[in-house]
Amino acid sequence: MDKVSYIGNADVNAIDELYNTYRKDPNSVDEGWRKFFEGFEFGQTNYEEGGEVPENFQKEFKVINLIEAYRTRGHLFTQTNPVRERRQYAPDLSIENFDLSEGDLDTVFQAGSRIGLGPATLKDIVAHMKSAYCESIGLEFHYIRNPKRKQWFMDELELDNRPKFTGDDKKKIFRKLSEATLFEQFLQKKYVGQKRFSVEGSESLISGLELMIRRGADLNVKEFVVGMAHRGRLNTLVNIFDKDLTELFGEIEGKEFDDADTFDGDVKYHLGLTRNVKVKDKEMQLTLAPNPSHLEAVGPVVEGITRAKVDDYLESENEVVPIIIHGDAAIAAQGVVYEVIQMSELDGYQTGGTIHIVVNNQVGFTTNYKDGRSSTYCTDIAKTTLSPVFHVNGDDVEAVAQTFLIALEYRQKFNKDIFIDLLSYRKYGHNEGDEPKFTQPKLYNKISKHPNPREIYKSQLIEEGVIDEAYDKKIKEELTGKLDSKYEASKKEDKVSVTNFLDDSSTDFESATEEDFQKVIDTKFPKEKLVELGKKLATLPEGKQVFRKVLKLFKDRLKMIENDKLDWGMAEMLAYATLLVEGHPVRVSGQDVERGTFSHRHAVVKTEDEEEEIITLNLLEKDQAEMSIYNSLLSEYGVLGYEYGYSIAQPNGLTIWEAQFGDFMNGAQIMIDQFISAGEDKWNVQSGLVMLLPHGYEGQGAEHSSGRMERYLQSCGDLNMQVINPTTPANNFHALRRQLKRNFRKPLIVFSPKMLLRYSKAVSTIDDLATGSFQEVIDDPRNIHDTATNVVLCSGKAYYDFLAEAEKREITDMAFVRVEQLYPLPQKQIDDILAKYKKTENIIWGQEEPENMGAWTFMAMNLRHIDLKCVSRRASAAPAAGAKEIHLRRLKELHDNLFQYAAVAAK
Numbered sequence: 055m056d057k058v059s060y061i062g063n064a065d066v067n068a069i070d071e072l073y074n075t076y077r078k079d080p081n082s083v084d085e086g087w088r089k090f091f092e093g094f095e096f097g098q099t100n101y102e103e104g105g106e107v108p109e110n111f112q113k114e115f116k117v118i119n120l121i122e123a124y125r126t127r128g129h130l131f132t133q134t135n136p137v138r139e140r141r142q143y144a145p146d147l148s149i150e151n152f153d154l155s156e157g158d159l160d161t162v163f164q165a166g167s168r169i170g171l172g173p174a175t176l177k178d179i180v181a182h183m184k185s186a187y188c189e190s191i192g193l194e195f196h197y198i199r200n201p202k203r204k205q206w207f208m209d210e211l212e213l214d215n216r217p218k219f220t221g222d223d224k225k226k227i228f229r230k231l232s233e234a235t236l237f238e239q240f241l242q243k244k245y246v247g248q249k250r251f252s253v254e255g256s257e258s259l260i261s262g263l264e265l266m267i268r269r270g271a272d273l274n275v276k277e278f279v280v281g282m283a284h285r286g287r288l289n290t291l292v293n294i295f296d297k298d299l300t301e302l303f304g305e306i307e308g309k310e311f312d313d314a315d316t317f318d319g320d321v322k323y324h325l326g327l328t329r330n331v332k333v334k335d336k337e338m339q340l341t342l343a344p345n346p347s348h349l350e351a352v353g354p355v356v357e358g359i360t361r362a363k364v365d366d367y368l369e370s371e372n373e374v375v376p377i378i379i380h381g382d383a384a385i386a387a388q389g390v391v392y393e394v395i396q397m398s399e400l401d402g403y404q405t406g407g408t409i410h411i412v413v414n415n416q417v418g419f420t421t422n423y424k425d426g427r428s429s430t431y432c433t434d435i436a437k438t439t440l441s442p443v444f445h446v447n448g449d450d451v452e453a454v455a456q457t458f459l460i461a462l463e464y465r466q467k468f469n470k471d472i473f474i475d476l477l478s479y480r481k482y483g484h485n486e487g488d489e490p491k492f493t494q495p496k497l498y499n500k501i502s503k504h505p506n507p508r509e510i511y512k513s514q515l516i517e518e519g520v521i522d523e524a525y526d527k528k529i530k531e532e533l534t535g536k537l538d539s540k541y542e543a544s545k546k547e548d549k550v551s552v553t554n555f556l557d558d559s560s561t562d563f564e565s566a567t568e569e570d571f572q573k574v575i576d577t578k579f580p581k582e583k584l585v586e587l588g589k590k591l592a593t594l595p596e597g598k599q600v601f602r603k604v605l606k607l608f609k610d611r612l613k614m615i616e617n618d619k620l621d622w623g624m625a626e627m628l629a630y631a632t633l634l635v636e637g638h639p640v641r642v643s644g645q646d647v648e649r650g651t652f653s654h655r656h657a658v659v660k661t662e663d664e665e666e667e668i669i670t671l672n673l674l675e676k677d678q679a680e681m682s683i684y685n686s687l688l689s690e691y692g693v694l695g696y697e698y699g700y701s702i703a704q705p706n707g708l709t710i711w712e713a714q715f716g717d718f719m720n721g722a723q724i725m726i727d728q729f730i731s732a733g734e735d736k737w738n739v740q741s742g743l744v745m746l747l748p749h750g751y752e753g754q755g756a757e758h759s760s761g762r763m764e765r766y767l768q769s770c771g772d773l774n775m776q777v778i779n780p781t782t783p784a785n786n787f788h789a790l791r792r793q794l795k796r797n798f799r800k801p802l803i804v805f806s807p808k809m810l811l812r813y814s815k816a817v818s819t820i821d822d823l824a825t826g827s828f829q830e831v832i833d834d835p836r837n838i839h840d841t842a843t844n845v846v847l848c849s850g851k852a853y854y855d856f857l858a859e860a861e862k863r864e865i866t867d868m869a870f871v872r873v874e875q876l877y878p879l880p881q882k883q884i885d886d887i888l889a890k891y892k893k894t895e896n897i898i899w900g901q902e903e904p905e906n907m908g909a910w911t912f913m914a915m916n917l918r919h920i921d922l923k924c925v926s927r928r929a930s931a932a933p934a935a936g937a938k939e940i941h942l943r944r945l946k947e948l949h950d951n952l953f954q955y956a957a958v959a960a961k
Contacts, residue, residue: 069118071201090114090164113158117165117176120152121183125208126196128187129445136449137479137500138416147188149180170213186211190453192445197437203468207442210460217459219452221520227261227455228511228521232529233293234260235508240537241288245306253286254481256413257507258451259379260286260293262458262476266377266409267294267340269459271333273466275375277363279341281356282379283349284324285413285480287342290379295327295340299540304550326555326737343699344555344737346728350388353378354692355729357394358699359556360405365639365682366704371406372466379411382475383418385435386427390724393692395438398471402643402684403696407465410436410473411458414448415480420493433475441471448478451511479504554738556702563705563740566773566798571878574827577791579632581824587631588615588624588820591670599662607656618819622811623654625783625818629790630657630671630681633708638794639679640671641704643686643697644712644746651714651748654811657683679707690721694745698729701743705799708790709743716747716761716805717933730801731769742799744790749779749805750851751902751934753941760903760933763876766803767912770877775801777877779850779909781810781832784818785874788828810851830880831887834869839890842869844955845897847884847922849873849909852902859949865956870900876909879916888920896955898923902948904930925952 076083076091083091130143145151149158159177166174169182187193195207209215219227234257241250253259267278282290291297305325326344330337343359345352360376368374378394385391397403412433418426426432433443442464444457454476461472479501483490490498515521592611594600614624630640645651648658659668671681686693694711701709713719719726733739747761766777780786786804793802810816834842846868848856853872860868871887873880888897899922901908906929914922927944935941 084167087164087167090167113154113161114163114165116152116154117163117179118168120147120149120154121165121168121179123147123152124183124187128183129192129194131188132192132445132447133189134192134445134447134475134477135416136447136477137497137504149176169208182212190447190450191457193442194431194437194445195442198440198442203442203470206464206467210463217456219455224452224515224518224520225525227265227451228508228515229529230261230264230293231257231451231508231511233533234289235506236530236533237289237292237537240534240541241306244541248306249485250288250306251284251286251485252482253289253413254506255415255501256286256448256476256478256480257289258448258454258478259411259413259476260289261451262411262454263290263294263377265455266458266462267338268333269462270375271336271338273372273462275338275373275462275466276368277339277341277374278377279343279356279360279363279374280377280379281343281345281352283345283352283381283384284347285381285415286379287324287345291325291327291342295329295342296331297327297329299537300544300547301550303541303544304547307544309548309550324736325552328555341555344733344739346736348724348728349381349384350390351695351724351728353390353394354397354695354725355699357397357403357405357408358696358701359703360699361403361696362700362703364405365641365680366707371404371469374406375462375465376405376408377411378408379413381418382412382414382416382423382432383421383426385410385412386429386432387418390691390695392435392438393687393689394696395435395441395471396687396689397692397696398439400684400687402682402686403693406469408471409461409465410441410471412473412475414475414477416477416497417480417490417494419484420488420490422494431475433473436471436473439471441473443473443475445475445477448476449507449510451507481506552738554740556739563798566796566800568773568878570796570798571773572880572882575792575795577788577795577827578825579791579823581820583635584628584632584820584824585615587635587674588628590674591627591631592624594659594668594670595673598666598668600659600668601662604656604659608659615820618821619817620783620820620823621654621817622783622786622807623650623656625787625823626655626790627657627671628823629787630708631674633791633794634671634678634681635675637679639704639707640681640683640710641697641700641707642683642710642712643693644710645686645688645714645718647712648683648685651712652808652811657681690718691725694719694722694725695729698725698733698741698743701741701799702733702739705740705742706794708793710746711743712746712806713748713761715758716749717757717759719745719747719761726766727769731766731774734800735772735774740799741801742793744793744802744804746804746806748808750808750810751941751945752809753938754934755936756932756934760907761805762907762933763805763903763909764907764911767876767909770912773800773878775803775877776875777803777805778875779805780874781850781853781872782816782818782822784822784826785829785832787818787823788826792828805850807851810854813854815854828874830873830875831883832872832874833887833890834871836869838866838869840892842867842891843893843895844868845888845891845894846870846900846925846952847873847897847913848900849876852900855902855945856900856949856952860953860956863953863956865953868953868956873909873913876912879913881916884917896923897921898925898952898955900925900952902927902945904928904933906930907933923955 072083072087073091080088131147160175162173162175164173166172166179171182198204238252238254324344324346326342328341330339343352343356356376356378360374363374364371416423436443446453446457457474461474464472512526592608594608611624614620633640649656657671669681697709697711749761751759778789848870853870856870897920899910899913901910905926910924910926927948
């Protein structure tokens, strides 16, 4: 072996830093290190010219090399897998691989001081390092670059500082483990073949979580927000969140939901819950977010909920701890995990560190872990952010408890992410109805004979004299009796109910009815105040060095106020300003939202010299709410999920996600389908999230034209969301304000413009903002009811294109009616407007999208009582043409097809 390999393997920077400290003041370092450096300098002084370094000094460095190897590679040689033999790695940690021998085992080395032993024999040093790094707990942390955080872990594991448990502590752990185990066994007996995604094989997760929460009370944690997939969810709901067993048994039996006519609900292992519990005489709130079968989708939602709580009412990040519980196959394979991890330390998304727990049952559905990833560990993604990773044997209940406690301490001290890889197994198949021996017969033959964690811990405690068989019998009888009692009670209940899992934040809101959507919502704002706010948000602080183009933009905004012509960006900013001074916080995030993809917003201005950020929306009034706007990482899935979570936990604020281009929402389709469009129907969760999707056919190609309106409209039902395609700055202003002026919350999908941002005819007056309201339908302003023979219903930018072309062709007998809100469709308003046109020969739906896209099929389905014709681009596989010339040719065809209906010949 290379005699100087320690130079490459040891933490040279840490040793060098310690040596520099010693040279400044020898008494400032530990005595063992002081003696070591004295010897080192002695060796340098007396042997630097041609002499050999004494053998004892050489061996000191070899022992240091051995210690560093345990720290950096010890996790590869642990006893962490309860049911499989570990893979073999070479070279191992045998002392021979460090040029040491059995003859050195009784030799005393100063290097023992490095691990808290003081001068110690090699035998004791090896035993100590094995105990610290190679038994039931392994730790990866050597890549952490911060010396203090690295030293903290060494102190926790090497200096005998791990949490220790008294007899009473062990009894509490055993009881919680018994609750988890007996609950699963009860369900297995009573509901044979029912899907429940049991935690059996990983029961120590439950005892570890309970201990972590109790420790949180000591660390002034007021809330835990948890996200997990279905594995172990029922057990977590009952034994951590104290869900009523009678209610759960009713859900398992598939009883009808309250309000079943309007509410679909969800399967029992997807539901969430919030509970206020008393822990050590302190009130603590526990929240488990609902999650669909898309395993890791809940991760960003949990982070958004957590951040909203910090921004809204908590005093610090340390008062709330997010916990995300992963599966081993999912954390290694699902890209959203990477997105969430990359958000962890960004200004707009950080939550003070997340505790990631992987229930590693070494199989994904039926797939062997060897077919599920290329990395050594499923948790290797943690190294992206240099986050430490514990690997712990799920059968060693106290080791699990120790890692859970250490992880919480680390999170609270350093506000960084930390991962726990809980190695365990899955007793049954994926959903209790599968046969795991189909794919892994060898493993499951072993599992069938393997004692569960409770039996293993019971034997340990009996051997230690902590409990006896009578104690075990008493626990069993008590817990089984409770389960039987609740089971019998559940038979008397006819229905089950699903409440909003964030009840505390939504008590002021009601379920919306069709009548609610027909009401005119008061979104007016005093004109004088609008002018005042407009001037403030368009005025930069004096003495700041700002890019000249930005200065011009702000001067132009002041002119808009003076000239009473507001463009899209100015009206949008005024919508935010009015909400802020009314006490509603506003949060906007997405790619390049600070200036806006099309440079229309400029909510954040940076000075040229120091890049100081100026947000004039936060300089309006002393007691205003806060405007938060963040350029996101290049993510749609993770960021949209985060903002959805934020919106449900902060319903009194306006939460907005803007796509760089509308079709970029494709990357977040799971969040849209599983959460945004269906969350209220499945989980009774109301969200007022706004999605801004730039949309419009302007010759920019297939990927920069369509926000895929048809997909949202196909998902509309049960009044689940609002879809609008506004054409005026004022209507957009009122739509944004309307979000917070109703007694319910619904997602708002805005097909926002590109061309119209600066289109000369797409302007509004201050009076339009001050005295108007959102207009679901806008009639043709030319008042041609008595002369028009054709009425074109249209939406968005197409209105201006059609109108301009009609003027160009001198067509005057065609009216253009704008349907600004597509869902809920304002059918009565449409019918009332159409009734005014007495000479109508044709009613046409005109759109710029291809026939198989856009709103056509939705309009045809919902206006069946009208002989509605369609004029659109021809059906297409791609949303738009890639070449400008093709775009222009198809646009001409579209206009020709539309105006062939005109009675006046087109010129």
